[in-house]
């Protein structure tokens with residue numbers, strides 16, 4: 001019997017940030033404690049924490065830690081602001097694709113600009129980071145409700161990467177829709193793509209579903225096409241790292257291929273994401289920067305003692321791809337659903 005738990009990837013203590021080390025899951029549940037902004041920046045770069053909304057929340061706390069550090073070093077207001085700007089720039093340089101990082105840092109920057117004293121800025125930054133965290137969980141629950149309404153009483157859902165509690169402040173986006181559907185009493189089975197090369201599906205999504213007793217099958221990425229052709233999958237739900245004005249959506253590498261397969265087989269393809277994942281400053285997915293990650297992620301199968309390719313093998317490792325909006329049945333947000341998304345509909349949605 002499924003029981004939804006309150007899994008959280010981070011805990012703010014007031015003067016440090018505790019992060020569940022996602023590199024170690026599912027074999028070990030270890031927390032690391034960040035007491036300074038550089039630790040937070042490295043945690044994002046090294047994938048201690050990952051997932052678009054989670055990166056935004058954690059970066060916001062990074063700014064708070066940075067502000068506290070600088071406030072201990074200088075009493076000069078202008079000096080404080082200049083140093084804090086460098087810290088925000090450092091956090092912004094950690095990962096390029098997920099726009100939630102820049103969205104959260106922009107909010108923090110606005111507070112720095114509006115503040116009149118160092119003490120006021122530090123206090124306001126902390127309040128804002130806590131708000132961003134709490135709102136993210138509320139947002140995900142709303143996405144879940146809107147998404148669950150789209151699903152029938154019985155679904156076999158294919159999902160990719162990890163879009164769950166671990167990728168957000170809690171509950172999840174695409175996995176939040178699955179949680180909400182289960183909570184609504186629907187009969188849900190999940191097919192979890194392992195998500196090569198970083199294995200977020202096998203390690204993290206399977207771990208979350210297992211804890212909650214939601215039935216799932218773990219599959220390798222190349223099994224998805226055949227399972228769709230065999231009629232086993234009733235819909236695909238994925239998350240997003242950045243959605244352009246026309247609805248083109250960057251998400252974990254492999255998402256584009258799933259969208260093509262879903263279209264070919266007439267299977268609904270849903271993207272679940274908060275409105276903070278939209279980047280209305282870019283008109284299409286062509287403008288989304290795609291992170292290229294280290295070759296070792298492809299050369300080794302997760303841990304460094306399991307090399308799977310010959311020495312000298314050349315590697316490509318784009319971490320994300322872009323799904324054209326024409327392949328997306330609907331984008332599910334906390335403010336409602338955008339069916340068959342395109343520029344006109346997205347503009348209209350945000351106007352409202």
Ligand SMILES: CSC[C@@H](O)[C@@H](O)C(=O)COP(=O)(O)O
Nearest residue numbers: 050051052161163167239240252
């Ligand atoms: C709610 S998470 C949505 C996306 O961030 C997720 O699907 C994804 O692509 C995560 O990539 P990652 O490289 O693990 O940060």
